[in-house]
Amino acid sequence: MAKAGVTDSQTRLKIFRAASDIFEEKGYEGARMQEIADKAGINKALLHYYFRSKDQLFMAVFQVLLKKMFEKIMTIFAADITFKEKIRLFLGQHIDFLSKNPKLPIFLLNEISKNPSIATGLKETLQYGEMRDLLYMKHAKELRGYGIKKSDMPQLMVTVVSMSVFPYAAREMIAIMMPQMLDNKRFKTFMEERKEFASDFILNSLKHRKK
Amino acid sequence: MAKAGVTDSQTRLKIFRAASDIFEEKGYEGARMQEIADKAGINKALLHYYFRSKDQLFMAVFQVLLKKMFEKIMTIFAADITFKEKIRLFLGQHIDFLSKNPKLPIFLLNEISKNPSIATGLKETLQYGEMRDLLYMKHAKELRGYGIKKSDMPQLMVTVVSMSVFPYAAREMIAIMMPQMLDNKRFKTFMEERKEFASDFILNSLKHRKK
DNA sequence: GTCTATAGAAGGATAGAC
DNA sequence: GTCTATCCTTCTATAGAC
Known part of the structure; x- marks a missing residue:
């Protein structure tokens, strides 16, 4: 239970940080889930496990x-x-x-x-x-x-x-x-x-x- | 023979104008060739006939x-x-x-x-x-x-x-x-x-x- | 020049094993 | 919670008929 979609899970945090970097650099349309996964050092499927969809991951990042x-x-x-x-x-x-x-x-x-x-x-x-x-x-x-x-x-x-x-x-x-x-x-x-x-x-x- | 990739061909001009609108509104990544074709009132294949690729169409528009x-x-x-x-x-x-x-x-x-x-x-x-x-x-x-x-x-x-x-x-x-x-x-x-x-x-x- | 049909690749998302 | 494998849709691009 933490602020705006970010818990203290280590993996979740790694994903969130990688997503922040990629989205900020390439924008929503230009960002690729694969690239975020690579940067976070985890698998693409995990992105969806933690954030359900690209949209939801983006919204979490964007709001912060x-x-x-x-x-x-x-x-x-x-x-x-x-x-x-x-x-x-x-x-x-x-x-x-x-x-x-x-x-x-x-x-x-x-x-x-x-x-x-x-x-x-x-x-x-x-x-x-x-x-x-x-x-x-x-x-x-x-x-x-x-x-x-x-x-x-x-x-x-x-x-x-x-x-x-x-x-x-x-x-x-x-x-x-x-x-x-x-x-x-x-x-x-x-x-x-x-x-x-x-x-x-x-x-x-x-x-x-x-x- | 005209300025920056735009000839006097009617179709080419229609495509160019539609592309300008769509790219300006959605950006390169957000734009869809299909949407440009629809807006120009022609077929998707014609886009490639006149401008070869999305990249080249974009560059023509962008430069203008x-x-x-x-x-x-x-x-x-x-x-x-x-x-x-x-x-x-x-x-x-x-x-x-x-x-x-x-x-x-x-x-x-x-x-x-x-x-x-x-x-x-x-x-x-x-x-x-x-x-x-x-x-x-x-x-x-x-x-x-x-x-x-x-x-x-x-x-x-x-x-x-x-x-x-x-x-x-x-x-x-x-x-x-x-x-x-x-x-x-x-x-x-x-x-x-x-x-x-x-x-x-x-x-x-x-x-x-x-x- | 213009169209239909389709190839081919990429990307988001999920199933299922561990 | 994490991975591999794969599905399915979307999108760019081309082949080929007219």
Whole structure:
């Protein structure tokens, strides 16, 4: 009895981890049960013994990965600091998080896009709906000082999140225009610099926003 | 004899269009030759008669769609106006373009991410490599006035492009946090408002950037 | 050029032995 | 709980008639 389809069974865990890697790398359609079995070092039949079907194995993996992403974002936004500090904290910590999970953005974005219903179960489980309101209430005075109305929050939040997420999702596309980004060290440096660039960029814009 | 694998044959064109739709919607792995044939109103065997294999059909489609995206961006950035005006023009026109091709971003991003080599052929064909330099040279004085160094250009360009592209790529993800975005009209309004929000946001940040 | 029929391979899933 | 063997469906691709 453990969280979201993962018990403490050693084999189950090995399968789950292998499946996470393969699905994250190849996506649902591109993943092969055989490859997952190989990576887990067990037989294909065992996958079905533990997870019944490819669909169910995928859902178990997907939900954990989606939750991982959202919880990271939510935890940072929930911190008890000023909005200004929150921007800097978010970009610092979220880029650190994504640098350890660089394929997570494109995986989640693509799978949800191809099949939006896979996330419906989570909308209720994790009540992120009122995030915007919570965030605005918490920083109402500060945000009004920046000329940010409640109705501006979606635009602002999408902008902030895209600063960290987009470069990972679009890395190979970016590399077409900037081939130096193919180099891991260069890209790493780019993202390290982005922490400050993006923070300054956002805060600077907010600071001088006409009200 | 026509561009990138598309002749003027009526059937070939029907197939090509059907394939574009299906691949864009489901991706390479998720697409089925049968479904493409059905959509084109012809037989499966004809697909192979005209395009030999799924791979080759996909490549023909992919190259055209990638080119479509890049040429749009390049055309706007090549305009003979100030950088400031360029930002506003880009966000206006690119969001218009994407609102007509909403699935293009996630399709391109995902396919390139899953198989980076599919774009290698294009890196030489379309010489976008020196885009950053071109753009910087053209607006050197203006950009220096904003405190933007040449080495800041990648950060700035990624930021600008993400403003229009990210919301489309992440639409379903955004909808988890903001369910109202599931409504097409609402999303359309959101993107219309984003033209101004993002333009102001960027220009405001540049204008007051410390040098 | 276009179709029907089918080959051939791959992949998900299950039966049954241990 | 784990394995081997195999079933069955799906999918790409081709052969061959018209």
